[in-house]
Amino acid sequence: MVSAREPLLRVEDLVVTFRNPRGAEVQAVSGVSFDLAAGETLGLVGESGCGKSTTARAIMRLLRPSGGQITFNGISIGDMSARQLRRLRPGFQMVAQDPAAAVNPLRTVRKIIEEPLRVWQRDAQAGWDGQVSAMLDAVGLDPDVVANRRPHELSGGQLQRVCVARAIMLRPKLLVADEPIASLDVSIQAQILNLLLDLREQLGLAMLLIAHDLAAVRAVSDRVAVMYLGKLCEVGPVADIYRSPAHPYTQALLASVPRMSQRGTVPAQLRGDVPSPLAPPSGCRFRTRCPLATDLCAQEEPAIREVAPGRLAACHYVTGRPAGGRAAED
């Protein structure tokens, strides 16, 4: 995690704990650390229950972290009061999964996109219309057609563009996109991914992209971080990791994606289900499904450490199979 200058976002040992209805404590995020440099896109991937969305919400301070530090632009925002935090809000914005739910159904598109300007009283009233139109253009929508429509008259893809427009209205430095394309059709997903790529170039945005679709993450990210059951498994440049994943979970994840180029064959399977976050396995949390697991894995949790320049992984056996390790399934 060495970087020449201070990263835009630094997350250190982030812990988020929830209490389930029965009063038991669940650690959705158990000590996650990563950096995000200005202008960089980091993809955060993992399957359900891994804690990636919770991490995003903690960074957006939609919930309060239970432990660890979040530093944005050099300022520690992890346990800042809501009032102090408000002033920093324009710097980091969010786009969420369901665009239809993320907009007030009673408002017009113009009012929705204008809202950030209105809240922060940026520029005179006269200038807003122009800015709204410019922003709609920037996200690929025709202002004359769309500005005075209401959300239910727009498609999912169009609504997501509106949400993106709203998010970048205040020229944030960081955009947190939490599964931005998951609820969209395949052909629309490509459009939104392209939009994110374009905006990144034009505005120099740093982006934290949370997604379960590995291919989508690859299309947009510089680096990727893989999470499992609240912990980080692996972090590094996306092309490197996808070409030669170091952590067994990353390997399994990539191998599970059905490829069109491998027609007629079912992708390799990882056995078992994700353990309950209420009672995560001792030592390495992935060990119950890992083909390389040994007693060491049960006794000692592997720390995340550098296994190659710029690449981190949390596994005892990154460099190869251990003697006597159990064979992989199928």
Next chain:
Amino acid sequence: MALLSAAGVCTSFVTDRGLVRAVDDVHIELDQGQVLGVVGESGSGKSVLVRSIMGLYRLDSRAIRRGSIWFDGTDIAALSARQLRDLWGPQIAIVFQDPMSALNPVMQIGRQITEMLRHHLGVSRSAAAARAVELLDSVGVPDPARRVREYPHQLSGGLRQRVAIAIALSCEPRLLIADEPTTALDVTIQAQILRLLRDLQERLHMAVILVSHDFGVVGSLADEVAVMYAGHIVERGRAEQVIDRPAHPYAGALIRSTPRLEVPPGERLPTIGGRPPNLLALGPGCPFEPRCDRRLPRCRDQRPELTAGAGGHLSACWNPIQDPQSAITSPDGAQ
């Protein structure tokens, strides 16, 4: 003789905005033991199609149905509602995207299986109970003897889907319809379920119709693939033909715009321009015409029928893609 032979299937819905032709003039043929993949985005009609084949719209007064559906020599459309229900289970079964809506949340999962067995096959209570445990085991539910007494909410998504599959297969149907069976599941669980479906299909020699928006999912299991758009089948052929050398511009564009692991990162994805079709106002021509970059003047006025093309498979296009270059080979040929 084909196991399933559906011709001219049309299903429309009366809504207060007008008539929606969800499925328009679709022909399907399927042999025993064959796997057909149906690919399309939302609104393509793929889910309505398979539900029509099953006859699920019989009792829906808003649905207008046409066409003939012959299953194993019987005209399904002519069956009474009662006879149709008897068909469901032993002959045709369906697995849905959301297992929670297919499972009764207040009934033990074992009982949901035994109910099927006892109702359709008249099996005795003890035999049904034993068979339920066997079935759970065969779909890969760990510790089935204990799980039999559990309720759906106690299981994970992947396990629930396995249970839904067990229920669907309990009477060993000739035809299994799987409508987006893995869309709601994590990718590692999806791989498990796909393998399960393949194993079961091979063992029981079932015919399977697998509906998905994901070419990769369909490609892993299907022998034949049909691509749907705006209620029509626009391309059909063997899986390798359709996926490797799509002839219909929509199929080609859809395959190309799917983000893939192989493509170099940071490159813009090719996209399909325009907007999805408005099923309330389809013109006389090809429904994909407004968005097609290969369109000809006649595409607007006349809807093309499915015809065999240079690649040897069927596509409904006046100007199909002739280029033999595969849509999915990556620049360096590696995976």
Next chain:
Amino acid sequence: MVGTGQELASGTGIVYAEARPRSRRRPVTLYIALAWLGVVIVAAVFANVLPIQHPLAINPAVSYQSPSAAHWFGTDQLGRDLFARVIYGARISLIVGITATALAALAGALLGLLGGYIQGTTDTTIMGLMDVLLAFPGIVLALALTSFLGASVRNVILAISVLSVPVFARLTRSVALSLSQREYVQVAKTLGTPAWRIIVFELGPNVASTVLAFVPVIVAVAIVIEGTLSFLGIGVPPPTVSWGSMIAQGQSVFATAPYMSLMPAGAMFATILALNTIGRFLNRRSDRGRVI
């Protein structure tokens, strides 16, 4: 799932609109209710200029007259025309009912929104207060307030609106609670929108339709309470005409001059019924997600 119902616009721009059930027409009873209410409101508003007798005109010579051509509803013990009195009574009922409900709706909605959005101690305190108010038998509270503050139209309105606040508070609180979890409220927070703005502009309009659907019903309740208070003699003081006091006055002579009580009671009954019918219709629409 695509199928017989709605398919949400998930990137397709197509909405298979939910096919309406056959009984889509508004029920006839709704129109009757609206018509009656319209008549009552118009009559009450224009009472001064209507060609009716003066409600306070005493004429002992024609006391206790049954309904006739001269006096459509008959006369009371002082010879006052009952028809005119019923109309003027409508005035009071409507004024009290609508004002009290409006005040309660505003105050209750505000409290409910605050509690439902801010949650925590604020919510507990507000809801505790509401529980206390609800625990009081309504009449006792109204009695206490009017006897403490004195009987007047203003105090009756005050008493009734205080009684009705908890209803609206609870209603809006539950809506606010669920809306607070909605994505667009969360997004508003991340935009740095101050809490008051979220409450007024994001939650408010969405709560409004639910509140409006309840208004007619609460107005009906308010009218009943006012009538009861007046019946008990602790409502609006004479000489102001009220249906409740009219019913009270006719009570002792019910055997011989039933019309004295029946006319105002009938008017009250019809008005309550109309309000409830409208309220039910609005509630059904609100349940179906239709914003008024």
